[in-house]
Amino acid sequence: MGLKKFAPAALLLWGVTPVMAHAQVVPGIEQPAVDRELWISIGAEALEPVQSEFRAAGFEPPVGVQVQNDLAMMKVHESQLHTISRVMHDKYNRCAGFLAHESEQEARAALTKAGSPTPPIHTQVTYSIDNAGTVNALMSEMAEPNIRATIGTLSSYTTRYYTSATGLESANWIKTTWQNLAAGRSDVSVTTFAHSGYNQPSVILTITGTSLPNEVVVLGGHLDSTNTSGGAAPGADDDASGIASLTEIIRSAMVKGYRPARTVKFMGYAAEEVGLRGSQAIAQWHKTNQVNVVGVLQLDMTNYRGSSVDIGLVTDNTNAAQNSFLTSVIDTYQIATWATTVCGYGCSDHASWHAQGFPASMPFEALMNQHNSAIHSTGDTLARSAGSATHAVKFSKLGAAFMAELAKGTVSDDTGDTTPPMAAITAPAPGATVSGTTTAMANAADNVGVSRVDFLVDGALKGTDNTSPYTFAWDTTSVGNGSHVLVVKAYDASGNVGTSAGVTVNVSNTSTTATYDPTLKAPKCATVNSVCDSGLSLLNGRANLGPEVNKPNTIGGTCADGTQGVYHSDESNDRIRVLTTDGTPFAAGKTVRIEATVWAYSTYTSDKLDLYYAANANAPSWVFLGTYTPTKAGSQVLSATYALPAGGLQAVRANFRYGGTAGTCAAGSYTDHDDLIFAVTP
Structure with a gap:
């Protein structure tokens, strides 16, 4: 790219002399057709590393620099966003790690909001966990091969960088895939959200709410990828995994005939890697149009288990009340283990919604400093997660449970199913004498599918299993010696329940x-x-x-x-x-x-x-x-x-x-x- 001048009026405003800036050409990174001037906001701690990298790359120092509320703002060229992204990844392990703004006014607003966050534009919802039938039905449908296949397809594109031809192709593939999943549902629509200055669109699937259509729940992840060294950017984990987790939630919702009370929107955001540009435009649109977004969940990287806990729950630039609700969902449905972590300024699309006053949460694949170190490179492939999407399944289940408990609603399977499952205890045998920990086993079958099996001893729930073969390790020392009755109950996705005949056993713990x-x-x-x-x-x-x-x-x-x-x-x-x-x-x-x-x-x-x-x-x-x-x-x-x-x-x-x-x-x-x-x- 050639040399360009910054606008003299802006430079005089800041009291500096007009300077020249060079556009850096990186192999494998398609430069924007027009190298526009943009503003960015970034954590103040990153200001010096970014300036040092600019000097090393031959750029003139950035202009319009101002620091306020531990944030910095500056004017840059669009072609330099890639360099800033590389600094934030290499030094701070952040995906993006800054916000790109179309105007100086937007950048100034970002600095001001950091000191006084935007208040919610609507009254926050009352959180409750009372939709277990729907949650269990959706989670029971989740299948690792489907998620793995989606990751495989998306990571097969050479790159999904926002200015690339394959970045546009991959976004259109997501749109077509979501449309095919929603075929036949008149209450579901799939659209693209066009952005100014680049061709890659964001993709939005909307399920219209049945009773509260004007209240909106958003589940999103970014669809672009980058390689900060240039070259191929498969982005299997960052963030094909998040899009794949969302796609499996959509598939489950369609298969199970899920109809939410509140409107649900699934979003694949464009241009996240260069300053959260897609999600910022969408969040700002919802703010401008006074859309009542009652909750946002961000899935950015879901398939690399780098920590001893399954989920790192991001606490900064997120909503504390919704985070508490999210952890209650995780614990109630025993989805995964979790611990809190800190992400940093502008590290993913949840920050765009948070900045506009919407409650947002981001469950992450690991604690922040233990995540996949191969992102933003040619090594971000499915092989990095042993060729499996097992870890991402947990995030699909979490997203489905979050959706079903916040948007509420029901499943129907569209079958009018009223047939209860069959349930029978296969072990221990009637009249058996048991002691210590003994394995209780059950058979269950249904004309559509079994969602879960509960094990009860003397009418009290002792254990649950969601997958066949249905077993439960019963610690008989938790009850007294003598006769006890075991019963199992099998549930299907439509809420039908089948109860087994009771099996009486004799507990004898004399050890x-x-x-x-x-x-x-x-x-x-x-x-x-x-x-x-x-x-x-x-x-x-x-x-x-x-x-x-x-x-x-x-x-x-x-x-x-x-x-x-x-x-x-x-x-x-x-x-x-x-x-x-x-x-x-x-x-x-x-x-x-x-x-x-x-x-x-x-x-x-x-x-x-x-x-x-x-x-x-x-x-x-x-x-x-x-x-x-x-x-x-x-x-x-x-x-x-x-x-x-x-x-x-x-x-x-x-x-x-x-x-x-x-x-x-x-x-x-x-x-x-x-x-x-x-x-x-x-």
Whole structure:
């Protein structure tokens, strides 16, 4: 690009001399057809790094610089936005990290609003969580392959940069995809929002509300991508993942016949990477036209799990009341684990809505400094997330739950379905005697589809499973010895409920509970019995994560646990039971079952449990039994059987790990090792 002058009138306003600025040409970055002058607002801490980068690139110093309320403003050329974006990514790990403005007046307003945020233009809604049937129906439809396929298609474009031809093509692909999903729904429309100065449009799908159509809930993510070094910009995580998560919410809503009470708008924003330009224009339009937007959710990067928690909830430039509502939604529906994080000024499109006085929230794929480091490069591909969209599924579920609880409404499947599901208990058997933690199992079927299965003991809800096979690890020590009745209830998306016949079982917990042996440094049952149980507290957690006492609870204290992660988000072994299969006391030659209660990580297929036994707890020589894989996330019981060898004081070891290889004291940041010692009749 050639040299250009800044307008002398603007320069004189700031008391500086007119200067020349060079447009930087970066390979693979299509420069705007007309290199317009724009204003930006940016965090004051970034002012010096940006100015230094301008000097290094041969640019003249930016003009019109002013600092107020910890923000800075300056005039730049549109071709320089890419350089600013690179500085913000490389130094501050921010996606965009600044706001681009069409005029000096807009930039000044941004600085002023930082000190006095724009008040909401409408009264805030009253938050409530009371739409479980709709939420569960929508979440039950979510499927990882669909999200993965959308990420794959979007990241196959060489770039989705806002000035590129493929940036326009990819936006049109999103529009067509959303139109196809909504085919046949007269209450759904898909449009593009044209922007001044560049061809890439934003895409908006609207579901008109049934009873409160003038109140609007927005779910959005940006559709452009960038490579700050030039070249291909696949943008699989940033932000094909967010668009894919939104697309799966739309698909679920259409399949389930979702009709919201409030109007819902899904938005794919253009030109986010160069100053949130698309979302700013849209948020300003809604403000100017006095649209009653009651809530905004931003999904920018959803598929890279870089932290021990699933979701980093951004607290700056967001609405505290809505954030509290969002975390209640997460916890109520057990969608994921979360912790708060700080994003920085203008780091994504939620900031555009916040600046206009609308309540906005941004759940992020990780804590801010632990997110995908490959964004804005050729390495931002699906392979970075092991070729899977498992993490993004959580954000689709969260978005659907947020939508259904804020926009309310119902699902119908458009089938007029009135047939209740079939439900039956398959284990334990009627009349069975159970003790400790036993696995309850159920079959359920429906003419359309089962949404969830609830397990009840004596009429009280004890557990829920959303996927087949339907199981529940029932801790029988939570009820008294004697007869108890198990029932399961199966639900479908239309709210029909099927109830199983009751199964009566006999609870008999006569086992001794282990106590900590300070000499051997592990839990021990000193009296011969048919069961030895570490109990609910001795082994619960690992290292300093959770309530585990006397850690590490391995013989001699020689096998330390991994210290990384979060209690009952990451891996831990929480309990060990050993019991004879025939109910008679421990003796050499008896067959026993080891039951290890583990807490598996959300992507549980990489978790492994190694089980060992030793004939002599005082000098253990460990015998490997096998490696076992969890069947779902969260708490569950994994077991194995073996014949007791000769020996008066024996032991078992549970080694629960994330990845790695089997070993009696396997290393690993998330590994938990626990022993249980028990007396045996020789």
